[in-house]
Amino acid sequence: MSEQEKKNSVLDKRSSRRTFIKNSGLTVGGVVLGGALGSLLVKDDKSTTTTDTHNHAATPTANPNVALMFFTPNQYQVTQAAVERIFPEDANGPGAKELNAAIYIDHQLASPWGSNVKDYRLGAFYKAEENQGPQTKMLRKDLFLAGLGSLDTYSNEQFAANFKELEATQQDEVLQAFSEGKVALYGNVSSSQFFGLLRTLTIEGVYADPMYGGNNKMLGWSMRKYPGSRIQYVTEIQDEKFIELEPQSLNSHMGH
Amino acid sequence: MVTKLPKVPVVVVGMGWAGGIVSAELTKAGINVVGLERGKDRTTADYTMGHDELRYQHRTELMQDLSKETITYRNTVSGKALPMRHYGTFIVGDGVGGAGSHWNGQTYRFLPYDFEIRTKTIERYGIEKIPAWMEGLNDWGLTYDEMEPYYDTFEKMAGISGETVELWGKRTNPYPTPPLVKTPLMKEFEKAATSLGYKPFVIPAANLSESYTNPDGISRAACQYCAYCENFGCEYGAKGDPAVTVIPVAKQTGKLELRTHSNVVELTKNGGKATGVIYVDMLTGEKFEQPADVVVVASYVFNNARLLLNSGIGTPYDPKTGKGTIGKNYCYQITAGGSQLFFEDREFNLYGGAGALGIEIAEYMGDNFDHSEVDFIHGAGVRSTQYGDRPIAVNRVPAGTPSWGVEFKEKSIKYANSNFPVKTQGASLPHKENYLDLDPEFKDEFGYPLLRMTYEYTDNDRAMGKYMSTITRKIAEEIGADIIDTNEEQAPFNVNKDSNTHNTGGVIMGADPAASAVNTYLQMWEAENVFVVGASAFPHNSCFNPTGTLGALSYRASEGIQKYLKEGGILVKA
Numbered sequence: 076m077s078e079q080e081k082k083n084s085v086l087d088k089r090s091s092r093r094t095f096i097k098n099s100g101l102t103v104g105g106v107v108l109g110g111a112l113g114s115l116l117v118k119d120d121k122s123t124t125t126t127d128t129h130n131h132a133a134t135p136t137a138n139p140n141v142a143l144m145f146f147t148p149n150q151y152q153v154t155q156a157a158v159e160r161i162f163p164e165d166a167n168g169p170g171a172k173e174l175n176a177a178i179y180i181d182h183q184l185a186s187p188w189g190s191n192v193k194d195y196r197l198g199a200f201y202k203a204e205e206n207q208g209p210q211t212k213m214l215r216k217d218l219f220l221a222g223l224g225s226l227d228t229y230s231n232e233q234f235a236a237n238f239k240e241l242e243a244t245q246q247d248e249v250l251q252a253f254s255e256g257k258v259a260l261y262g263n264v265s266s267s268q269f270f271g272l273l274r275t276l277t278i279e280g281v282y283a284d285p286m287y288g289g290n291n292k293m294l295g296w297s298m299r300k301y302p303g304s305r306i307q308y309v310t311e312i313q314d315e316k317f318i319e320l321e322p323q324s325l326n327s328h329m330g331h
Numbered sequence: 332m333v334t335k336l337p338k339v340p341v342v343v344v345g346m347g348w349a350g351g352i353v354s355a356e357l358t359k360a361g362i363n364v365v366g367l368e369r370g371k372d373r374t375t376a377d378y379t380m381g382h383d384e385l386r387y388q389h390r391t392e393l394m395q396d397l398s399k400e401t402i403t404y405r406n407t408v409s410g411k412a413l414p415m416r417h418y419g420t421f422i423v424g425d426g427v428g429g430a431g432s433h434w435n436g437q438t439y440r441f442l443p444y445d446f447e448i449r450t451k452t453i454e455r456y457g458i459e460k461i462p463a464w465m466e467g468l469n470d471w472g473l474t475y476d477e478m479e480p481y482y483d484t485f486e487k488m489a490g491i492s493g494e495t496v497e498l499w500g501k502r503t504n505p506y507p508t509p510p511l512v513k514t515p516l517m518k519e520f521e522k523a524a525t526s527l528g529y530k531p532f533v534i535p536a537a538n539l540s541e542s543y544t545n546p547d548g549i550s551r552a553a554c555q556y557c558a559y560c561e562n563f564g565c566e567y568g569a570k571g572d573p574a575v576t577v578i579p580v581a582k583q584t585g586k587l588e589l590r591t592h593s594n595v596v597e598l599t600k601n602g603g604k605a606t607g608v609i610y611v612d613m614l615t616g617e618k619f620e621q622p623a624d625v626v627v628v629a630s631y632v633f634n635n636a637r638l639l640l641n642s643g644i645g646t647p648y649d650p651k652t653g654k655g656t657i658g659k660n661y662c663y664q665i666t667a668g669g670s671q672l673f674f675e676d677r678e679f680n681l682y683g684g685a686g687a688l689g690i691e692i693a694e695y696m697g698d699n700f701d702h703s704e705v706d707f708i709h710g711a712g713v714r715s716t717q718y719g720d721r722p723i724a725v726n727r728v729p730a731g732t733p734s735w736g737v738e739f740k741e742k743s744i745k746y747a748n749s750n751f752p753v754k755t756q757g758a759s760l761p762h763k764e765n766y767l768d769l770d771p772e773f774k775d776e777f778g779y780p781l782l783r784m785t786y787e788y789t790d791n792d793r794a795m796g797k798y799m800s801t802i803t804r805k806i807a808e809e810i811g812a813d814i815i816d817t818n819e820e821q822a823p824f825n826v827n828k829d830s831n832t833h834n835t836g837g838v839i840m841g842a843d844p845a846a847s848a849v850n851t852y853l854q855m856w857e858a859e860n861v862f863v864v865g866a867s868a869f870p871h872n873s874c875f876n877p878t879g880t881l882g883a884l885s886y887r888a889s890e891g892i893q894k895y896l897k898e899g900g901i902l903v904k905a
Contacts, residue, residue, distance in 0.1 A: 312556045
């Protein structure tokens with residue numbers, strides 16, 4: 076559909092609920108916001124105008140898993156912008172944004188893992204040597220939110236705009252500074268810890284089984300010719316030639 | 332409140348390889364055993380959704396819950412140890428099968444040199460070859476020839492697939508099953524190594540090369556090369572795992588009472604003997620006392636030492652005086668000196684693999700080469716492996732590539748199926764100040780002190796890594812690749828950087844009660860009815876994965892326990 080056709084179509088259907096919502100910017104990265112509708116109706120500032128028509132895969136009817144259980148809409152959008160710089164769209168295929176890595180991260184931070192339930196949390200938290208691993212009392216979910224907040228604060232200091240509004244090269248500069256631990260994050264916690272979490276979660280969101288919310292349509296796997304969770308490779312492993320197989324997710328093991 | 336239970340002949344702490352083998356051997360001999368396992372029971376049906384990289388590898392599904400217990404770590408005796416708050420360099424198994432469920436399956440025997448390392452090193456190079464800091468280096472108290480029958484038994488039980496290697500100790504029998512397949516990348520290594528004059532062999536594997544029925548009558552299917560071994564359980568039962576071999580055998584006798592979710596926190600004692608154990612039900616918090624004639628401590632390396640220290644059984648090792656034994660000679664595994672090959676126009680089916688699939692040379696292992704002109708002893712296996720590259724864990728890119736962004740994505744995808752390693756697995760020898768004791772500050776959820784690890788790589792490790800890097804480089808160049816990155820330096824130990832789980836020592840065996848905690852039956856010198864079974868008994872770690880030797884020692888210990896139940900007393904004259 077051309078831009079003009081799109082415009083006409085919107086004008087024709089001005090009365091439909093979905094078009095109304097879209098034009099009002101009441102979506103999050105293409106996801107229509109249900110519960111937040113009331114509060115957002117009164118808002119019409121830039122921060123909610125993020126409808127990304129590129130992200131069609133993430134419509135509620137197509138994939139009910141694409142919904143938020145942890146982030147606010149704005150936090151989700153900042154995360155989308157950040158993951159896309161960690162793993163950008165290129166000639167190989169989609170970036171982390173289209174792969175729904177931000178949805179994956181939302182779900183992970185809402186899970187027990189986001190609250191560090193299997194980590195040792197007892198005793199005092201001392202400053203650690205490099206080789207002793209992080210000694211941070213802050214939970215992953217709180218560290219991530221603090222990081223998202225800092226991304227905006229730092230972006231405004233450097234470029235007078237929020238992170239998600241920056242050019243890609245500017246976003247890379249911001250993330251580089253975070254990765255080097257140069258940015259004040261929260262208390263004694265380094266920005267490099269947030270960056271490490273962001274990087275890890277992005278790669279997981281690109282390549283974990285799609286049941287976790289990312290790796291949309293298994294395109295993360297397809298890009299690197301990874302066949303997912305097939306059950307045997309007796310023939311392939313002995314073959315001199317590379318054999319490309321259609322990926323299969325864990326869903327294919329249901330009913331076994 | 333502690334509920335006191337009726338006394339049993341034998342209580343076994345931990346149901347991995349060590350506890351599983353001991354339980355099977357004793358119950359087959361008609362002895363009643365209570366097995367206590369802190370985790371849950373498992374069968375192959377648990378792994379229907381087993382090919383889930385996130386859940387099993389990155390969320391450590393099969394590992395101990397660190398919120399309840401961890402270790403603390405420091406790199407020097409003067410430093411302050413801090414808790415390992417989440418997994419990194421090693422992973423500690425939990426549940427029936429223990430680490431024997433999530434291992435890769437590489438199953439070696441140690442070398443004749445290993446068992447007599449002190450004697451043989453001095454014979455060939457003189458006492459001055461052993462530096463003062465390595466004074467804990469010792470013979471094991473028995474020879475390879477004495478170990479051979481136990482290795483043979485373990486290999487037949489697990490159905491190990493492999494081929495005879497000339498430069499290793501003599502075998503009375505061939506491997507029970509033929510080696511795994513040779514993949515194209517293994518053939519590349521084979522061609523290059525052969526043309527350089529080495530004799531490559533396929534790594535011995537507990538991933539079965541063909542269907543196999545063991546002497547206990549347990550039948551298992553062949554490996555499917557699905558690539559989900561390390562961190563994962565095998566849904567086929569093709570990987571040797573206590574949960575599909577020795578534990579079902581013990582259960583069949585009707586003489587094993589296996590209690591899961593039962594975490595032993597302390598041994599009880601009276602005079603010079605243990606009287607039983609105290610354990611906590613991990614689901615309800617109820618505490619029980621289980622009296623027993625014999626206590627078999629067969630949990631993981633760390634907890635074996637910790638249980639003894641927390642129970643006041645045995646004399647703690649003191650790094651200042653070198654006296655005492657519990658916690659002594661903690662060793663690890665040296666993997667420095669690898670080369671990584673990248674190809675522009677060649678793709679391998681790297682999505683497939685097995686945990687023990689690989690090819691290796693023995694020429695630089697142990698004392699198979701002359702060490703007169705080098706400043707280290709022992710050595711390493713040089714090898715290429717194909718475990719199967721899972722996409723979250725494995726994103727190999729040429730050195731200098733950023734770890735994120737445009738270039739990272741491009742290169743990590745470009746080389747995803749176009750790389751493989753020529754790497755090393757080297758011996759780790761004792762350092763006077765590498766040891767285990769109790770942490771003075773940090774506690775587990777029940778209030779017991781955590782185990783404190785003091786560890787750093789040694790001069791021997793660094794010199795060996797550098798030397799081995801020249802060998803991996805030579806083989807890599809002979810194979811030929813567009814990019815070869817060689818790691819020449821052993822980086823400092825880091826408790827949160829992934830490496831391996833080959834931890835050994837702490838309750839070491841030997842012939843001398845002053846220098847070792849257990850005798851060659853793994854019976855404690857200082858408490859004759861306590862047998863401490865596992866890689867905790869290794870006086871040093873060789874250039875091999877530890878499970879084969881752990882398994883063999885478990886059979887030897889089983890023999891000792893039966894002897895002790897009949898005769899009593901210390902089984903070996905000091």
